[in-house]
Amino acid sequence: xxxxxxxxxxxxxxxxxxxxxxxxxxxxxxxxxxxxxxxxxxxxxxxxxxxxxxxxxxxxxxxxxxxxxxxxxxxxxxxxxxxxxxxxxxxxxxxxxxxxxxxxxxxxxxxxxxxxxxxxxxxxxxxxxxxxxxxxxxxxxxxxxxxxxxxxxxxxxxxxxxxxxxxxxxxxxxxxxxxxxxxxxxxxxxxxxxxxxxxxxxxxxxxxxxxxxxxxxxxxxxxxxxxxxxxxxxxxxxxxxxxxxxxxxxxxxxxxxxxxxxxxxxxxxxxxxxxxxxxxxxxxxxxxxxxxxxxxxxxxxxxxxxxxxxxxxxxxxxxxxxxxxxxxxxxxxx
Amino acid sequence: xxxxxxxxxxxxxxxxxxxxxxxxxxxxxxxxxxxxxxxxxxxxxxxxxxxxxxxxxxxxxxxxxxxxxxxxxxxxxxxxxxxxxxxxxxxxxxxxxxxxxxxxxxxxxxxxxxxxxxxxxxxxxxxxxxxxxxxxxxxxxxxxxxxxxxxxxxxxxxxxxxxxxxxxxxxxxxxxxxxxxxxxxxxxxxxxxxxxxxxxxxxxxxxxxxxxxxxxxxxxxxxxxxxxxxxxxxxxxxxxxxxxxxxxxxxxxxxxxxxxxxxxxxxxxxxxxxxxxxxxxxxxxxxxxxxxxxxxxxxxxxxxxxxxxxxxxxxxxxxxxxxxxxxxxxxxxxxxxxxxxxxxxxxxxxxxxxxxxxxxxxxxxxxxxxxxxxxxxxxxxxxxxxxxxxxxxxxxxxxxxxxxxxxxxxxxxxxxxxxxxxxxxxxxxxxxxxxxxxxxxxxxxxxxxxxxxxxxxxxxxxxxxxxxxxxxxxxxxxxxxxxxxxxxxxxxx
Numbered sequence: 054x055x056x057x058x059x060x061x062x063x064x065x066x067x068x069x070x071x072x073x074x075x076x077x078x079x080x081x082x083x084x085x086x087x088x089x090x091x092x093x094x095x096x097x098x099x100x101x102x103x104x105x106x107x108x109x110x111x112x113x114x115x116x117x118x119x120x121x122x123x124x125x126x127x128x129x130x131x132x133x134x135x136x137x138x139x140x141x142x143x144x145x146x147x148x149x150x151x152x153x154x155x156x157x158x159x160x161x162x163x164x165x166x167x168x169x170x171x172x173x174x175x176x177x178x179x180x181x182x183x184x185x186x187x188x189x190x191x192x193x194x195x196x197x198x199x200x201x202x203x204x205x206x207x208x209x210x211x212x213x214x215x216x217x218x219x220x221x222x223x224x225x226x227x228x229x230x231x232x233x234x235x236x237x238x239x240x241x242x243x244x245x246x247x248x249x250x251x252x253x254x255x256x257x258x259x260x261x262x263x264x265x266x267x268x269x270x271x272x273x274x275x276x277x278x279x280x281x282x283x284x285x286x287x288x289x290x291x292x293x294x295x296x297x298x299x300x301x302x303x304x305x306x307x308x309x310x311x312x313x314x315x316x317x318x319x320x321x322x323x324x325x326x327x328x329x330x331x332x333x334x335x336x337x338x339x340x341x342x343x344x345x346x347x348x349x350x351x352x353x354x355x356x357x358x359x360x361x362x363x364x365x366x367x368x369x370x371x372x373x374x375x376x377x378x379x380x381x382x383x384x385x386x387x
Numbered sequence: 388x389x390x391x392x393x394x395x396x397x398x399x400x401x402x403x404x405x406x407x408x409x410x411x412x413x414x415x416x417x418x419x420x421x422x423x424x425x426x427x428x429x430x431x432x433x434x435x436x437x438x439x440x441x442x443x444x445x446x447x448x449x450x451x452x453x454x455x456x457x458x459x460x461x462x463x464x465x466x467x468x469x470x471x472x473x474x475x476x477x478x479x480x481x482x483x484x485x486x487x488x489x490x491x492x493x494x495x496x497x498x499x500x501x502x503x504x505x506x507x508x509x510x511x512x513x514x515x516x517x518x519x520x521x522x523x524x525x526x527x528x529x530x531x532x533x534x535x536x537x538x539x540x541x542x543x544x545x546x547x548x549x550x551x552x553x554x555x556x557x558x559x560x561x562x563x564x565x566x567x568x569x570x571x572x573x574x575x576x577x578x579x580x581x582x583x584x585x586x587x588x589x590x591x592x593x594x595x596x597x598x599x600x601x602x603x604x605x606x607x608x609x610x611x612x613x614x615x616x617x618x619x620x621x622x623x624x625x626x627x628x629x630x631x632x633x634x635x636x637x638x639x640x641x642x643x644x645x646x647x648x649x650x651x652x653x654x655x656x657x658x659x660x661x662x663x664x665x666x667x668x669x670x671x672x673x674x675x676x677x678x679x680x681x682x683x684x685x686x687x688x689x690x691x692x693x694x695x696x697x698x699x700x701x702x703x704x705x706x707x708x709x710x711x712x713x714x715x716x717x718x719x720x721x722x723x724x725x726x727x728x729x730x731x732x733x734x735x736x737x738x739x740x741x742x743x744x745x746x747x748x749x750x751x752x753x754x755x756x757x758x759x760x761x762x763x764x765x766x767x768x769x770x771x772x773x774x775x776x777x778x779x780x781x782x783x784x785x786x787x788x789x790x791x792x793x794x795x796x797x798x799x800x801x802x803x804x805x806x807x808x809x810x811x812x813x814x815x816x817x818x819x820x821x822x823x824x825x826x827x828x829x830x831x832x833x834x835x836x837x838x839x840x841x842x843x844x845x846x847x848x849x850x851x852x853x854x855x856x857x858x859x860x861x862x863x864x865x866x867x868x869x870x871x872x873x874x875x876x877x878x879x880x
Contacts, residue, residue, distance in 0.1 A: 130878055133467050134488045151874065215708040220631065220701075220718065222708070239704070240856045326706065328455075329845050332852035333859075333867075348460050350842045350875050351484075 120364070127357035144358035153334050154359065157342040158366070160246065160330070164321075164338065165314030167250035168257075173306065175258045177299070180265035181291060195266070198259030209252055210323035217248045217324070239325055242335035249320045249336060257313070261306050268302035269295055301378075308374045315367055316340050339363050420446040421768050421775060424461070425476040426454040428730065428792040429568055429758050434784055438775065445771060454478055455841075458485075466491035469765035473772045477565055479757045480844065482555045483654070483836030485565075487661040489558030493762040495541035496563050498773040502537040535777045541566065547782055547800040551833030556759040559659060565759030566780050567797035569788065571725030572824040573644055573753025575746045576732060577602065578739070579816055581720035585622040587615060593744070599818060603747030609645060609690045612749040616699030619720065631701055635721040636713060638700030639851045642691040643844070644723050644753045647834065649683035654837035662837045663880050678843060678872050691851055692861045702855050711735035723748065725755040726795035726824050733814050744816040745823050752830030757797065795824050802829065839876055846871045 127145070130138045148154050183194055201209070216223045217238040225235045238248040272294065280290050318340040321330050328345035330337025337345070339359065347356025423430060435447055450472070452461070458481040465471025466488065477485050485491065541563040545553060548567055556565030579593040587605070588598040606612035616634035623632055646652050654662040655677060667673065668680040678684060694700065701719050703709050713719055714736040724732070732743065760780065762772045778784065785796035786806055801807055802825040810821035850868035853859045859867065 133463050134491065147877075153871075153874070218708040218712075220703065220709040221712040237856070239707070240852070240858075326704065327845055327848075329849055332849040332856065349455075349845070351838065352878075 123357040123360050126354055127361050129354045131354040131357070132351070133353060140354070144355050145361075147355070148358050148362060153337065153342060154362075156334050157330070157337045157339050160242075160334075160336055161315060161317065161338045163243075164246045164249050164253070164317055164336070165311065167247055168253035168314060168317075169307065169310050171250070172254040172258050172261065172310070173303070175254065176261035176306070177265050177296075177303075179258070179262040180269055181295060183262065183266050184269045184295075195263060198262055200259070201256050202260040204256070206252075206256065206319045207323065209256055210320050213248065213252045213255070213320075214323055217251075239331065242331075245321075245324065245331060245336040248324060249317065252320045253314075253317065257310070261310075264306060265299055265302055268299040272298040304374070304378050308371070308378070311370055311374065312367060315363060315370070318344065339366075418444055418446045419768060419771055420448055421474060421772050422448045422450065422472040423474040423476070423760075424450050424452070424457055424472040426451055426457055426478070427758075428727070428788075428794060429476045429760075430779075431784075431788045431791055433791065434779060434787060438778065442775075445775070447775070462491070465763065466765075471763060471765065473766040473768045474760055474762055474776065476568070476758050476760055477556075479555055479571070479754075479759075479836065480841050482565065482759060483662075483840045484838040485761075486555075486558045486836070487838050489560050489562045489564050491764055492558070492562070492564035493764050493766065493769055493773075494558075494562035494564070495566065495762065495773065495776075498540055498762070498769065500535050500537055500539040500774055500777045501770060535774075535781055539777050544777065544781075547798045549797055549799045549828065551831060552757065552797050554833050555757075555836055556761070559661070565761035566776060568758045568760055568780060569727065569785065569794035570797045570828055571727060571754045571756035572795050572828045573647070573723055573725050573755050574748050574823055574827055575602075575721050576724040576729070576743055576815070577721040577746060578717060578742055579744045580742050581717055582619075585619040585720070587619060593816070596817065599744050599746045599816075599823075606749040607751075609641060609694075609749045612641075613690075613694045613697050613699060616694065616721075617697050620697075620699060631718070633701035633719050634699040635723070636701055636703045636710065636719040637705060638691060638694035638697075638702075639848065639855060640705065640723045641694050642687045642847060642851055643755060644748065645687035645690060645750060646683060647754050647831070648750045648752065650832050650834060651677065651681060651683060652834050652836075653678050653681075653684075653840060653843045654835040656835040659880070661880055662835050664837065664839065664876055665880070676872070676876060678847075678876075679869055684847075688847070688851070688861075688865065692854055695851070695855045700855070715739060723753070723755075725753075725757075726789075726793050726820070727756060729793040729812070729815065729820065740814045741816060743814060745818040745820055747823065748827055752827040754828065754831055789821070793820075795828065799825075799829070839879055842875045843872060846875055 128139060128141060130140050130143075179198070182188070183191070188194070217225075219225065219235055219237045219239065222238075224238075228236065236244045238244045276294050276298075277290055280294050285293065317338045321336045321338050321341050322328065322344075325331045325336060328341060328349045330341050330345075334342075340363070343356050343359040343363070346352045346359060430449055430451075435449070438447065439445065457476075458478055462471070462475060462477075462485070465475075544566070549570060552567045552570050556563060556567055558564045579588075579598060582588050582598070582602065583590045583593050588601055592598040592601055602615075606615050619634040620628075651666075654664055655666045657663045664676045664678065665674045666677050666681070668675045670680065701713065703713050703719065705722075714722075714732060715738065722728070722732070733740070760776055762769055762776065766772055780798075782796065782798040782801045785794075785798050786801060786804075788794045789796050789807070790810070796802075796807070807821040807825060808819065810819065811817045812820050846868050849871070850864045853864045853867070854861050858864075
């Protein structure tokens with residue numbers, strides 16, 4: 054095969070292949086990407102479009118079109134069933150002075166904090182346990198971890214709402230053993246945030262543990278072996294072998310978690326029972342406030358403006374994440 | 388325009404995924420499908436079965452979903468895209484909103500019933516007069532099935548219904564967009580055993596049924612109600628007090644109850660489609676939003692704060708996870724409850740059967756909730772839908788729903804019927820619930836329900852909760868409500 058190709062090439066035939074020469078022969082002009090079925094050659098490069106078409110089409114319909122449309126709506130005083138009046142940037146200027154909007158941003162990040170970092174520790178710890186080669190029933194444990202994730206978010210929120218009940222909730226019952234007075238998770242800001250973070254953690258810690266586990270399994274065993282030969286105990290192995298090995302995965306989970314964290318909606322809605330996010334908006338999140346303004350208060354244009362602001366915030370955070378990832382990736386290649 | 392269509396398409400697509408609308412059944416070409424969007428217990432399954440027996444050619448597809456989403460987003464999407472249900476249930480707090488958009492509904496004054504519900508096999512006598520037929524329901528009771536003569540429109544059936552309740556289904560262009568299925572009413576549900584324990588009534592009075600009158604008469608006004616609550620609290624043991632036991636579930640409920648007893652709330656009826664949130668403040672002589680100066684609102688606020696400060700409520704939010712537990716454990720002795728809530732109490736606290744009773748609401752009559760059924764303007768099944776509605780909402784059928792679910796009939800024509808006045812419920816200590824609720828309901832006057840009612844209710848509710856939680860003083864929280872409402876109602880007429 055390669056001989057034929059080489060023969061077609063004038064350069065190859067001129068110089069030929071010196072027999073018995075120690076220098077390995079290299080074809081000068083080998084055809085790249087020769088298709089397995091010759092007839093498909095003309096379509097080469099175009100099949101790709103077909104394969105990505107389902108995603109692109111869905112994205113255009115359910116991603117780009119609504120975003121474009123809400124950007125348009127954001128400049129209007131918009132009543133979907135009545136009139137629409139163009140008001141320029143009024144929605145945005147109003148938004149910047151809206152206390153509840155800023156409060157919702159604060160709440161969103163606070164909930165994000167409480168749901169991300171404890172969860173990270175939990176997931177990595179769990180993955181480290183599951184990595185243990187002497188663990189019995191590995192497949193079972195790995196499957197079980199996904200169960201909270203495939204449970205409907207609403208079901209989780211309802212059950213947790215009961216666990217965090219003020220008078221008869223199990224959490225308060227257990228806290229009572231230690232003499233802690235009942236906490237009203239719906240009324241107070243920080244307990245509310247923690248309750249919501251607990252729901253998010255419950256749904257995602259198993260899923261993230263699996264991602265960490267996959268990443269840990271990719272770390273060569275030799276590293277652990279040499280570490281143990283050097284006298285490193287299991288904690289030191291974890292600290293100096295496992296953690297550096299999963300650094301990129303931590304960043305990945307952080308990014309995905311942040312994007313998810315900015316979209317927290319069902320949990321605060323179910324916890325408080327209303328779209329206001331508690332009596333003083335103490336756990337109103339960005340998306341919940343969007344929903345409240347557009348769908349309950351009927352300020353559709355204003356809701357769209359909040360949506361635009363969420364997009365801008367996500368873009369900023371993605372930018373920071375991007376820089377951070379690049380730095381970490383660069384550090385790894387050295 | 389194009390964008391609008393795209394948006395409608397997207398909204399519809401979202402809706403289809405969201406609530407799982409089924410396509411009309413293609414199984415039988417002669418079967419006509421009527422799609423109904425509803426929530427809770429509005430549509431009574433036994434009656435639906437009965438209707439199917441009378442009309443084998445009609446397929447009723449019922450989609451139950453969350454009220455707030457269905458009456459909010461889903462219906463907006465359906466109306467903009469002109470694709471959706473044939474019949475839709477609208478709850479009273481959303482009726483103000485939908486009355487502003489009569490173009491989403493068929494004017495039921497223009498509809499006429501066909502002969503479908505008055506045919507010979509189902510109760511028309513030789514002279515063509517409708518007769519009543521009966522059937523035996525699942526519990527073994529004989530139920531009358533009303534027949535509806537041909538040619539009935541919303542105008543001809545209107546006299547059957549409570550006038551103020553009927554008005555909630557009338558768009559301000561005069562079109563009838565919904566026929567009331569039920570009326571909430573509002574009375575006091577109380578635990579007899581706990582009232583006896585606190586000495587508000589005696590055991591004998593509880594047993595012979597005079598207790599409910601004595602209690603009702605002891606609180607003709609809300610102030611007296613609070614005083615009775617304080618009396619109850621003073622009789623509690625130290626251990627109970629420590630556990631947070633109270634007289635009523637949530638003192639915040641007084642606000643809505645009192646507000647409904649007046650004639651104006653958040654809106655003035657100015658003869659336009661949407662009404663107005665503005666009115667001339669008698670103090671400043673200026674046009675200001677009603678929520679800021681309407682004396683009814685301030686009075687309801689002050690009384691609620693008074694009750695909160697008196698500590699008679701347990702601060703348990705209605706429909707929170709703690710609420711049904713409280714019903715069972717006796718954490719509170721009284722609930723301000725509309726008729727439809729009786730069924731909820733029965734389901735959630737079955738072991739307390741017989742320990743409950745019903746007394747008159749302070750301040751004379753009340754209302755909370757109620758639903759109406761309307762036909763969408765874009766329905767292809769208007770005639771069959773109207774035939775069904777006129778039948779389903781006829782007094783006889785409403786009576787059956789009342790018996791099954793406690794939804795109180797909106798047809799005042801049967802309030803004096805022995806089947807209502809004589810209806811007693813053993814769960815509620817054999818109280819004549821039909822009589823008590825109907826008397827309270829008849830005392831009410833119409834109130835204009837406006838588009839932003841749900842949002843304004845939320846703001847006031849939040850304000851009262853803040854005071855109850857001790858986060859703010861009454862004055863400070865009121866100021867915050869005013870601020871929130873300025874945001875919520877900006878741009879409103």
